Amino acid sequence: MAPSLILQPLLLPSPTPRVAFSRLAFLPSRLPLSPRRRSLSLLTIAMAAPTKLPHVLTVAGSDSGGGAGIQADIKACGAMGVYCSSVITAVTAQNTVGVQGVHPVPEAFIEEQLKSVLSDMEVDVVKTGMLPSPGVIKVLCESLKRFPVKALVVDPVMVSTSGDALSAPSTLSGYRDELFGMADIVTPNVKEASALLGGMQLQTVSDMSLAAKSIHKFGPKNVLVKGGDLSGSSDAVDVFFDGETCYELHGSRVQTRNTHGTGCTLASCIAAELSKGSSMIQAVKAAKAFVENALHYSKSIEIGSGPQGPFDHLFRLKSAPYNVAPGLKFHPDDLFLYAVTDSGMNSKWGRSMTDAVEAAIKGGATIVQLREKQMETREFIETATACMEICRRHKIPLLINDRVDVALACNADGVHVGQSDMQARTVRALLGPGKIIGVSCKTTAQGEQAWMDGADYIGCGGVFPTSTKKDNTTIGLEGLKEICVASKLPVVAIGGIGIGNADLVLGTGVKNLKGVAVVSALFDRESVEGETKKLRSVLERVLSGVSEGAVVL
Numbered sequence: 327m328a329p330s331l332i333l334q335p336l337l338l339p340s341p342t343p344r345v346a347f348s349r350l351a352f353l354p355s356r357l358p359l360s361p362r363r364r365s366l367s368l369l370t371i372a373m374a375a376p377t378k379l380p381h382v383l384t385v386a387g388s389d390s391g392g393g394a395g396i397q398a399d400i401k402a403c404g405a406m407g408v409y410c411s412s413v414i415t416a417v418t419a420q421n422t423v424g425v426q427g428v429h430p431v432p433e434a435f436i437e438e439q440l441k442s443v444l445s446d447m448e449v450d451v452v453k454t455g456m457l458p459s460p461g462v463i464k465v466l467c468e469s470l471k472r473f474p475v476k477a478l479v480v481d482p483v484m485v486s487t488s489g490d491a492l493s494a495p496s497t498l499s500g501y502r503d504e505l506f507g508m509a510d511i512v513t514p515n516v517k518e519a520s521a522l523l524g525g526m527q528l529q530t531v532s533d534m535s536l537a538a539k540s541i542h543k544f545g546p547k548n549v550l551v552k553g554g555d556l557s558g559s560s561d562a563v564d565v566f567f568d569g570e571t572c573y574e575l576h577g578s579r580v581q582t583r584n585t586h587g588t589g590c591t592l593a594s595c596i597a598a599e600l601s602k603g604s605s606m607i608q609a610v611k612a613a614k615a616f617v618e619n620a621l622h623y624s625k626s627i628e629i630g631s632g633p634q635g636p637f638d639h640l641f642r643l644k645s646a647p648y649n650v651a652p653g654l655k656f657h658p659d660d661l662f663l664y665a666v667t668d669s670g671m672n673s674k675w676g677r678s679m680t681d682a683v684e685a686a687i688k689g690g691a692t693i694v695q696l697r698e699k700q701m702e703t704r705e706f707i708e709t710a711t712a713c714m715e716i717c718r719r720h721k722i723p724l725l726i727n728d729r730v731d732v733a734l735a736c737n738a739d740g741v742h743v744g745q746s747d748m749q750a751r752t753v754r755a756l757l758g759p760g761k762i763i764g765v766s767c768k769t770t771a772q773g774e775q776a777w778m779d780g781a782d783y784i785g786c787g788g789v790f791p792t793s794t795k796k797d798n799t800t801i802g803l804e805g806l807k808e809i810c811v812a813s814k815l816p817v818v819a820i821g822g823i824g825i826g827n828a829d830l831v832l833g834t835g836v837k838n839l840k841g842v843a844v845v846s847a848l849f850d851r852e853s854v855e856g857e858t859k860k861l862r863s864v865l866e867r868v869l870s871g872v873s874e875g876a877v878v879l
């Protein structure tokens with residue numbers, strides 16, 4: 327009792343944001359404001375206007391393995407863009423092998439959790455999973471009568487995918503006699519449907535239709551019998567009955583061991599779609615499509631050693647941000663000879679982008695950037711994917727100019743952005759910690775900001791006049807040196823650099839200057855490989871101190 331007493335004041339109504347904002351809204355009419363301040367105040371109000379988020383409450387058990395139960399429900403709702411609160415009915419110890427233990431939460435405390443959430447948080451839809459005892463079903467029904475919601479989705483979880491019991495057999499009558507009558511949809515799989523119907527055999531899709539109609543008689547508005555476990559069927563057929571019509575919903579059966587939590591996820595997605603205002607059939611179709619996509623995406627994921635693995639609800643675990651190819655972590659020396667492509671120049675000389683990239687690498691380029699201002703998105707992704715294959719083979723990093731979407735799509739090693747492109751800190755948030763980010767800087771302040779934003783290097787220029795980038799101001803060798811001296815990041819010089827002046831650039835000898843980035847001197851030439859070789863030998867001579875132009879500061 328003691329903890330309840332201490333927590334009780336939290337349940338008292340506190341001033342809601344709505345009240346606070348309406349006070350703000352009152353201000354402009356009472357105080358004389360300048361037009362600018364008035365529009366700012368109105369802007370503040372518009373920005374701060376409270377938004378009612380679609381909200382699903384899941385009442386289910388915790389899965390320590392994270393693949394099913396509460397954990398699956400929260401991830402599924404998050405993936406569908408819906409807020410999800412949770413009332414935990416039991417704590418299970420489970421993994422990909424099976425369920426090792428179940429620890430039910432006391433009914434009185436389930437009731438307390440329900441009251442906390444339902445009394446305060448504007449829940450739209452309640453979704454149920456593991457309800458371990460008839461008492462829990464009773465408590466839930468009472469709570470829903472006291473705090474009604476827009477829809478109730480009941481997933482009658484009885485046995486885990488590994489075959490372990492998750493609710494007492496005595497819950498069957500609780501479902502049939504109490505909860506189903508309040509439900510907008512119930513979603514049994516074939517085993518659960520069979521148990522609910524006293525052991526009826528379900529072997530065909532027409533058996534499933536009969537079962538859906540029989541379960542409908544217990545009172546739910548809609549029934550979805552899931553055929554994922556139906557033996558001998560090549561596709562995944564579910565049967566949906568809305569009280570009038572039986573629909574067969576066909577989907578492809580994904581060959582994977584990672585199916586743990588599909589039932590919980592499907593029901594949560596239905597709840598999430600309903601909370602956004604979808605009709606029931608729309609919600610069911612969207613949920614089925616989501617699960618199929620997630621299973622496809624997660625086919626090859628390996629978590630745990632048991633027969634049933636979890637899948638990735640958020641489509642992130644395999645994606646670019648954390649999937650850094652070994653050996654391609656950024657090193658400042660990678661900037662030594664930086665080849666920046668231009669497909670206009672390449673087509674002028676009759677070669678493909680892939681040929682140009684391969685030739686630059688063979689000539690000695692240490693990093694490649696695809697800088698394509700005109701290319702259509704799909705072609706850009708296809709070209710970048712082909713160039714990635716070449717760069718990976720040679721263990722050379724490949725960056726994409728400006729286009730974070732293209733970099734993500736082809737799992738490039740990084741992105742280069744300028745002062746009017748996406749901010750480096752946003753790029754970092756999108757690409758994750760393992761990718762390379764370069765930022766163009768013409769001032770020391772921009773260099774400092776690039777460092778703050780999490781960039782790996784800065785590109786500095788145009789050092790000399792160039793016709794490759796129109797209207798680009800030239801900073802000269804002095805501007806370059808000033809930025810290099812102040813920069814905490816390694817620097818690559820760019821703009822008008824070629825075999826005739828690269829020694830002057832690298833010969834400044836400033837510590838942070840690690841190399842030169844070059845477009846036309848490599849690609850607006852007949853032989854990319856030959857020009858790259860010549861430039862490389864100029865740079866190497868400077869490094870070894872042989873160049874006449876070298877002035878070491």
Ligand SMILES: Cc1ncc(COP(=O)(O)OP(=O)(O)O)c(N)n1
Nearest residue numbers: 727742743744745766785786820843
């Ligand atoms: C290595 C390197 N440095 C600078 C730039 C220029 O980037 P930005 O200023 O964004 O101009 P665009 O290349 O996008 O025209 C670069 N691309 N690479």
Ligand SMILES: Cc1ncsc1CCOP(=O)(O)O
Nearest residue numbers: 788792794821822844845846
């Ligand atoms: C992209 C860019 N950014 C500053 S100058 C420049 C163009 C460099 O091209 P080139 O090497 O042909 O002078």
Ligand SMILES: [Mg+2]
Nearest residue numbers: 728743744747
């Ligand atoms: Mg740019």
